Amino acid sequence: MQNTCEPPKSPSMESRPAAWDFKRLFQPKTVAVIGVSLKRERHPANVIFNKIHLRYPVEVFAVNPGGGDLFGQTVYTSIQEISQPVDLAIIAVRAEYTLDTLKDCIDAGVGGATIISGGFAEIGRPDLQEQLADLARQHRFPFIGPNCLGIYVPGNIDTFFIPSERMVRPESGKVALVSQSGGVLVDQMTKFAELGIGFSLGVSIGNKALVRELDLLEYLAADPDTGVIAFYIEGFAHGEGRKFVQAARRCPKPVIVFKSGKTSEGMRAVSSHTASIAGDYAVFSAAMAQYGIVEAINELELVSFCEALSCYGEPIDGRVGIISPSGGHGALAVDLCSRHGLSIPAFNQEQQNRIRADLSSSVQPIAALTNPIDLTGSATDVDFMTAAEYLARSQELDAIILLLLPYTPEVTSDLGARLGRVCRRHNKPLIAYVPHVERYRMLIEGFEFNGVPVSPSIKGAVLMVKALTRNKPC
Amino acid sequence: MLKTEIKTVLDKARTRGWVSEPDAKRLLSSSGLEVPRFVTVTDPDQIESIVADLGFPLAAKIVSSRIVHKSDVGGVRTGINSIRELTAVFETFSLLDGFEAMLIEQMVSGLELIIGAKMDDQFGPVVLLGMGGTGVEIYQDVSLRLAPVGITDVDAMIKGLKAAPLLSGYRGHRAVNRDELTRTLVCFSKFVMAAAGMIESIDLNPVMCSEQKCIVADARIMLPPVDGPTAA
Numbered sequence: 001m002q003n004t005c006e007p008p009k010s011p012s013m014e015s016r017p018a019a020w021d022f023k024r025l026f027q028p029k030t031v032a033v034i035g036v037s038l039k040r041e042r043h044p045a046n047v048i049f050n051k052i053h054l055r056y057p058v059e060v061f062a063v064n065p066g067g068g069d070l071f072g073q074t075v076y077t078s079i080q081e082i083s084q085p086v087d088l089a090i091i092a093v094r095a096e097y098t099l100d101t102l103k104d105c106i107d108a109g110v111g112g113a114t115i116i117s118g119g120f121a122e123i124g125r126p127d128l129q130e131q132l133a134d135l136a137r138q139h140r141f142p143f144i145g146p147n148c149l150g151i152y153v154p155g156n157i158d159t160f161f162i163p164s165e166r167m168v169r170p171e172s173g174k175v176a177l178v179s180q181s182g183g184v185l186v187d188q189m190t191k192f193a194e195l196g197i198g199f200s201l202g203v204s205i206g207n208k209a210l211v212r213e214l215d216l217l218e219y220l221a222a223d224p225d226t227g228v229i230a231f232y233i234e235g236f237a238h239g240e241g242r243k244f245v246q247a248a249r250r251c252p253k254p255v256i257v258f259k260s261g262k263t264s265e266g267m268r269a270v271s272s273h274t275a276s277i278a279g280d281y282a283v284f285s286a287a288m289a290q291y292g293i294v295e296a297i298n299e300l301e302l303v304s305f306c307e308a309l310s311c312y313g314e315p316i317d318g319r320v321g322i323i324s325p326s327g328g329h330g331a332l333a334v335d336l337c338s339r340h341g342l343s344i345p346a347f348n349q350e351q352q353n354r355i356r357a358d359l360s361s362s363v364q365p366i367a368a369l370t371n372p373i374d375l376t377g378s379a380t381d382v383d384f385m386t387a388a389e390y391l392a393r394s395q396e397l398d399a400i401i402l403l404l405l406p407y408t409p410e411v412t413s414d415l416g417a418r419l420g421r422v423c424r425r426h427n428k429p430l431i432a433y434v435p436h437v438e439r440y441r442m443l444i445e446g447f448e449f450n451g452v453p454v455s456p457s458i459k460g461a462v463l464m465v466k467a468l469t470r471n472k473p474c
Numbered sequence: 475m476l477k478t479e480i481k482t483v484l485d486k487a488r489t490r491g492w493v494s495e496p497d498a499k500r501l502l503s504s505s506g507l508e509v510p511r512f513v514t515v516t517d518p519d520q521i522e523s524i525v526a527d528l529g530f531p532l533a534a535k536i537v538s539s540r541i542v543h544k545s546d547v548g549g550v551r552t553g554i555n556s557i558r559e560l561t562a563v564f565e566t567f568s569l570l571d572g573f574e575a576m577l578i579e580q581m582v583s584g585l586e587l588i589i590g591a592k593m594d595d596q597f598g599p600v601v602l603l604g605m606g607g608t609g610v611e612i613y614q615d616v617s618l619r620l621a622p623v624g625i626t627d628v629d630a631m632i633k634g635l636k637a638a639p640l641l642s643g644y645r646g647h648r649a650v651n652r653d654e655l656t657r658t659l660v661c662f663s664k665f666v667m668a669a670a671g672m673i674e675s676i677d678l679n680p681v682m683c684s685e686q687k688c689i690v691a692d693a694r695i696m697l698p699p700v701d702g703p704t705a706a
Contacts, residue, residue: 235596236596236597237596238595238596239595239596239597239598240596241594241596241597241598242596242597242598242620245597245620271492271542271543271696272590272592272674272675272676272677272694272696273588273590273610273611273677273679274588274590274591274592274602274675274676274677275592275674275675275696276611277590277602277604277610277611277614277616278590278592278594278600278602278616278618280594280595280596282618283592283594283596283597283600283618284596284597286600286617286618286619286620287597287600287618287620290619290620290627290630291620474630
């Protein structure tokens with residue numbers, strides 16, 4: 001019997017073809033919308049052509065074999081007819097014409113495509129999209145889709161067939177969100193925009209016949225505009241999950257995953273305990289944690305994690321200091337912290353004395369300073385600064401949650417900017433809760449423009465700290 | 475080579491769909507895992523001579539290609555203290571439908587853990603560590619990890635169990651030998667990687683872990699359907 005087992009070497013990555021060149025696809029200067037309709041005004045391709053023509057700094061061409069005129073612009077009869085090189089083709093023709101259209105794009109030297117058209121694997125015709133993928137692979141021609149919304153790059157390009165006035169768009173920022181579902185992407189964009197979280201890129205990959213999560217992970221890992229990479233994933237193909245987590249571990253940026261289909265279990269009855277317990281989702285979730293991918297289990301976690309990790313990329317342990325002008329808010333935050341595995345170390349008398357010594361005279365006798373720190377409704381900006389300065393310097397804390405109620409009379413709208421600077425100086429993550437009411441917008445932006453994430457709920461603020469603790473293999 | 479040996483044993487069991495306990499234990503033993511000393515008997519007259527150097531108490535289990543869950547059919551007896559008892563158990567087992575032989579092994583004690591493996595379609599080979607015994611699926615206190623696993627992975631797996639304090643010694647109970655548990659899991663994970671294309675799932679349950687050793691008291695290796703996919 002052999003009794004020595006060497007620990008294994010780290011798993012090796014199977015060789016993969018060279019990465020796709022997505023530059024012209026995601027940063028196009030010239031765009032063709034193929035499949036515009038001269039009969040149906042609100043045809044998806046027309047919506048796309050119209051919004052790009054009116055709103056984006058790219059040159060756009062409409063294509064339909066019939067030619068003619070759309071919204072006063074020439075309609076070209078084919079991609080070859082366009083006199084200059086086209087970077088991005090948006091293909092919105094019927095499924096049976098997509099293969100020929102793709103061939104034309106490749107022949108014309110187009111840089112890449114998004115195939116909006118439906119009628120493929122989602123209706124039981126995987127063969128059609130396989131033909132597209134085979135052709136594209138042969139010619140190293142990247143395309144997104146089919147059956148997708150395509151891409152959104154703030155201020156640059158938007159291929160969604162949703163009229164501009166109906167869409168809520170995040171501003172330019174550091175988060176890239178890759179979604180198998182177009183609907184989920186649009187919905188999340190609305191939420192991100194409401195919370196002021198900026199996008200570097202949004203991609204709806206639809207049936208992901210060619211370009212899949214792994215390809216985009218590799219592209220985004222090297223993309224200088226992207227700081228946080230988030231995915232909405234329904235499932236991986238055979239063996240693909242392992243390659244994805246291995247690539248995510250090599251990626252220097254935080255990777256966040258939001259999974260649907262958590263409850264569907266294998267169809268076949270299983271006769272071992274292990275197979276029964278280790279269902280698809282249990283394995284998925286364990287693999288994410290093992291490889292340092294931050295799994296969001298609901299939409300609130302997704303937006304909170306994206307916002308927190310776009311401000312603070314360094315993983316931390318979970319010891320939290322809480323500052324509030326309200327004892328109740330402090331207590332609620334403590335409950336939420338402990339539920340999410342974060343600890344609230346108490347300050348001893350000597351530590352409390354040191355903070356108290358620097359508080360304003362009206363707050364000094366009434367503040368509670370054990371952690372959570374309750375500065376009371378009389379707290380001034382200086383009191384918040386004093387407490388934050390002390391907590392930011394503490395070696396016993398990894399992050400600070402500030403629960404700010406702007407109703408208290410002594411707080412000014414400069415506070416966010418000032419606290420942001422304190423914590424940046426000490427390199428201690430600060431996360432703020434401020435009720436998102438329009439009249440406090442200046443205060444909120446004071447935090448946000450100084451790199452401090454702000455949540456409109458206490459729970460959101462706690463989840464932001466949790467994100468920082470999860471951004472590492474565990 | 476380990477892989478060749480695994481293939482030989484698994485090919486033999488292919489049509490049945492799972493590997494018998496004696497074969498599974500022999501395979502695991504040659505992969506570096508500890509199993510109790512055991513013998514198999516088909517003739518009650520052999521019992522006395524064959525168990526002579528095992529000592530008492532002993533455990534006895536039915537060996538049958540038709541019975542996967544032995545305890546469900548009354549095919550497991552523990553705490554046997556004499557040849558007379560062993561012979562009586564043999565007679566009872568031999569009346570059970572599908573009886574082929576009886577496995578007799580040394581009793582082992584310790585904390586009951588489960589160590590398992592599964593070929594996942596999306597992620598490939600996965601290993602599991604958890605609280606074992608018949609209540610595994612009720613408590614579901616387990617940690618999962620993509621294989622292969624190393625020492626730091628095993629530490630994280632133990633830390634991930636609700637019952638982790640039980641493994642470090644809790645209220646008068648002795649701690650399990652962490653080095654042995656780690657070695658067992660690392661060896662098991664190597665075995666799983668070598669068998670990856672050939673198996674569907676494995677339960678080592680219970681694995682009895684004490685201050686001295688971790689011993690695989692029961693083992694079940696499930697094979698993929700003959701024409702079915704093998705997740706590699």
